[in-house]
Structures are given as structure tokens and as C-alpha cells.
Amino acid sequence: MHPALLLLTDSRLPAGGHAHSGGAEQAVASGAVHDLPSLSAFLRGRLHTSGRVATAFAAACCAACGAARAAPDAPPGTPPWTGLDAEADARTASPAQRAASRIQGRLLLRVARRVWPAPALDSLALAVPDPHHPVALGAAAHAAGASPGDAALAAAYHAVTGPATAAARLLGLDPVEVHRLLADLAPDLKELASLVSGPETAWAELSAHSAPALDLLAERHARAAVRLFVS
Amino acid sequence: MSAHHDDHHHAPDGHGRALRLGVGGPVGSGKTALVAALCRVLGPSTRLGVVTNDIYTTEDADFLRAAGVLDGERILAVETGCCPHTAIRDDIAANLDAVETLEHRFGPLDLVIVESGGDNLTATFSRGLADRQIFVLDVSGGDKVPRKGGPGVTTADLLVVNKTDLAPMVGADLGVMARDAAAVRGDRPVLFTSIRREPEVAKVAAWVSVQLRAWSERPVSAG
Numbered sequence: 001m002h003p004a005l006l007l008l009t010d011s012r013l014p015a016g017g018h019a020h021s022g023g024a025e026q027a028v029a030s031g032a033v034h035d036l037p038s039l040s041a042f043l044r045g046r047l048h049t050s051g052r053v054a055t056a057f058a059a060a061c062c063a064a065c066g067a068a069r070a071a072p073d074a075p076p077g078t079p080p081w082t083g084l085d086a087e088a089d090a091r092t093a094s095p096a097q098r099a100a101s102r103i104q105g106r107l108l109l110r111v112a113r114r115v116w117p118a119p120a121l122d123s124l125a126l127a128v129p130d131p132h133h134p135v136a137l138g139a140a141a142h143a144a145g146a147s148p149g150d151a152a153l154a155a156a157y158h159a160v161t162g163p164a165t166a167a168a169r170l171l172g173l174d175p176v177e178v179h180r181l182l183a184d185l186a187p188d189l190k191e192l193a194s195l196v197s198g199p200e201t202a203w204a205e206l207s208a209h210s211a212p213a214l215d216l217l218a219e220r221h222a223r224a225a226v227r228l229f230v231s
Numbered sequence: 232m233s234a235h236h237d238d239h240h241h242a243p244d245g246h247g248r249a250l251r252l253g254v255g256g257p258v259g260s261g262k263t264a265l266v267a268a269l270c271r272v273l274g275p276s277t278r279l280g281v282v283t284n285d286i287y288t289t290e291d292a293d294f295l296r297a298a299g300v301l302d303g304e305r306i307l308a309v310e311t312g313c314c315p316h317t318a319i320r321d322d323i324a325a326n327l328d329a330v331e332t333l334e335h336r337f338g339p340l341d342l343v344i345v346e347s348g349g350d351n352l353t354a355t356f357s358r359g360l361a362d363r364q365i366f367v368l369d370v371s372g373g374d375k376v377p378r379k380g381g382p383g384v385t386t387a388d389l390l391v392v393n394k395t396d397l398a399p400m401v402g403a404d405l406g407v408m409a410r411d412a413a414a415v416r417g418d419r420p421v422l423f424t425s426i427r428r429e430p431e432v433a434k435v436a437a438w439v440s441v442q443l444r445a446w447s448e449r450p451v452s453a454g
Contacts, residue, residue, distance in 0.1 A: 228287065229312045
């Protein structure tokens with residue numbers, strides 16, 4: 001694991017992540033998440049659906065940066081950002097989730113361009129100013145010197161830590177117990193990161209898992225009269 | 232997503248952009264009323280934008296829009312995920328994004344006011360978000376508040392003590408507040424207001440105008 005990954009996954013990274021609950025706020029509001037076991041199930045479900053997609057895209061985008069750099073005749077503007085971003089878009093059914101992902105992608109890209117300036121980040125900002133979060137995360141990981149496997153691990157971790165922290169705040173759960181739930185997911189994080197395919201993988205073969213319940217929670221959240229988190 | 236968009240991230244040194252003014256302070260001290268008053272007074276001569284940070288919903292943004300002090304599209308609301316101080320101090324990304332969105336959409340602007348969510352005495356704006364900041368207290372929180380200090384009271388560029396009309400009713404001694412504030416703030420100014428009684432907030436507006444002039448006339452650094 002590259003040390004830069006610690007910065008990319010730190011909740012103190014000033015990239016706006018603290019204001020997103022990944023559906024946890026609506027899951028709490030609906031009663032679906034109300035204690036540690038129900039939070040555990042929520043996190044596991046999220047990790048293996050939308051988290052799995054995020055993992056695949058973060059790795060693919062990180063790998064695409066490496067591939068573009070390796071090709072001496074690659075035209076300016078590569079990697080193929082608009083195509084990769086469109087693939088991520090197609091796998092995100094809920095417009096509210098798309099918006100939440102793009103906001104977080106844009107804010108992460110802003111931070112990454114100042115912390116790890118790189119041509120790949122500039123080309124991403126020009127091609128897609130508000131990329132999906134996993135796309136920005138993959139590019140940022142590459143700019144920071146990390147590998148596609150690292151990017152995948154960061155994406156998997158990001159998929160569960162934000163919702164876990166949000167649930168702890170909203171329900172007043174014991175934060176140590178919430179961290180124990182996250183620690184229990186470590187083997188799952190490792191497994192997801194190991195599933196990442198190489199840069200030659202066709203985009204159509206990238207993970208396309210969906211979670212209709214998360215889509216519905218995101219849509220309901222966007223219409224909620226009272227909310228603390230953006231998503 | 233079409234290819235090749237404008238790349239409008241500003242340089243961190245702040246040249247070529249509006250002055251960013253943070254307005255912070257505890258819940259109910261009069262931040263939104265002050266922002267509305269500044270918009271009313273400065274609006275005719277200043278190209279303005281406003282970003283609000285709400286704890287719940289978009290209450291403050293809705294209030295400002297309903298007050299009609301500024302074109303509603305020039306007011307953006309940021310949600311803060313239970314942590315209003317995080318959004319203005321530690322992770323300012325969403326606020327910076329909102330400020331830059333306003334500048335991109337309506338710019339050039341002279342002034343963007345960022346109103347924090349109501350918080351406690353430790354809440355201050357990052358210098359990466361606000362070029363100047365006003366901290367708003369009210370006398371009904373007790374005349375001991377300036378003595379208690381905290382970064383908002385001690386380091387804000389301007390301390391506003393609002394609701395002076397309530398001082399006799401809550402037994403607050405304005406002289407004590409002025410003396411204690413001066414003790415912890417040194418030369419930094421303190422202004423006493425009653426926005427309800429004097430909605431034109433002339434003294435605060437004059438202070439902001441001085442800051443605006445200084446901002447527009449500051450020397451451009453080489454490169």
C-alpha cells in the first residue's frame with residue numbers, strides 16, 4: 001500500500017466527504033438502520049453493491065492514467081475520461097446518487113490538483129469538471145503515486161466509513177462499536193480490492209452491481225424537508 | 232458531458248476574485264439578519280453573492296430569498312452533515328465550491344458573504360475560505376461571553392455585539408462587554424448594534440466598505 005493512500009482515505013481530507021451519509025441518514029429516518037446489527041447489515045450491503053462498482057472504477061481509472069502515460073503517441077486529453085465517466089453514470093440509476101457522486105468527485109479533484117498536481121488530473125478537469133467520485137479517486141490515486149489496487153482499497157473503504165460515521169452521529173451509537181463493525185469488514189475490503197481487473201479489461205465487464213434500496217433512499221433523501229447530510 | 236469545459240478553479244492567492252467575507256457566531260445572534268442588512272445596504276453599489284451554511288434544511292437561504300435583498304439565484308445553501316464548524320474551518324471544500332460557482336455564474340463579483348451555521352465560540356473560518364471574518368454575538372447570551380474569549384471572539388477581524396436593545400432586559404452591561412472584548416482583541420474593532428432598531432447597520436456596512444476598498448486596491452504580487 002502506498003502511504004499517500006492514508007491521506008486519500010483520511011476523513012480529515014478536506015474534500016467535502018464529511019457532509020455525505022451515503023444513504024445512512026434516510027436509512028436511519030426510515031427506521032431501517034436503528035442499532036449496531038442493522039448498521040452492520042447496511043454497511044455490508046452497501047460495500048458489496050455500490051461499493052463494488054466504485055472499487056472497480058477507481059481501479060480502472062487509476063490504471064487508465066498509467067496506460068495513457070505509457071503510450072508515447074497518446075494524444076493530449078487521454079485517458080478516455082468521458083467514456084469512463086459515462087460508464088460510471090450508466091451504473092448509477094438514481095439521479096440523486098449521480099449528483100452526490102459528482103459533487104464529491106469535483107471536490108476531491110479540486111483537492112487532488114493542489115496536493116498532487118498532474119497532467120492526468122488537469123485533463124480530467126477539462127473533460128469532466130464534475131466526475132463521478134470513483135473516477136476522481138482513481139485519477140487522484142495515480143497522481144499521488146498509488147496503484148490501481150490501492151485506489152480500489154480506498155474506494156471500498158470510502159464506501160463504508162462515511163455512512164458509518166453518519167450513523168454514529170445520527171443515532172448516538174458507541175463510536176468504538178461502530179469502528180469494530182468497520183474492522184470486521186476488513187476481509188471484505190481486501191477481497192474487493194483483489195477482484196480488480198487489469199487495464200485491458202473491457203469497460204462493459206466492469207462491475208455493474210446495483211442496490212435498488214440505496215437508490216430509493218437517495219431519492220427520498222433528496223426530497224426530504226429536513227436533512228443534515230447532503231446525501 | 233461534453234469534452235473541454237472551462238477550467239475555473241481560482242489561484243489560491245486570490246487575485247482576480249471577490250473579497251470573501253465570513254459571518255459566524257452562535258445560534259440566534261443575528262447572523263442572517265446582519266447578512267440581509269449588508270445586502271440591502273451594499274447591494275446597490277456592490278456585485279454580491281451569498282453562501283449560507285444551514286444546520287437543517289435551507290432555512291437561512293430561504294429567509295434571505297424571501298427578504299428580497301438579493302436575486303435568489305445569487306444565494307447558495309451548503310449542507311454541513313451535523314458539523315457546521317467543519318464546513319467552514321477544516322473541510323471547506325463545499326463552501327469553496329459554492330463561492331466559485333457564484334463567481335463563475337455571476338462574476339465578476341466584488342463580495343461573497345459566507346454565513347456559517349450557528350455554532351459555538353470556537354467556530355472560526357479557515358483563511359482558505361474567508362479573507363475577512365465577522366463574529367456576531369448577542370447581549371442576551373450574557374455579558375460574560377467576550378471575557379470567555381474563544382477564537383471567534385478573539386481573532387475575528389470584526390466583533391459585532393448585537394441586540395443591544397435587549398441589554399436592560401437581560402441585565403447585560405455593555406460597558407463590561409466592551410472592556411472585556413478590548414482586553415482579548417487588542418486593536419481589532421468591536422461594534423455594538425441593534426439590527427432590529429437600526430436595520431441599515433451603518434457602522435458595520437462602513438467597515439465592510441473599507442475592507443472592500445483595501446481588497447480591490449491591494450498590490451498584485453509578481454507572477
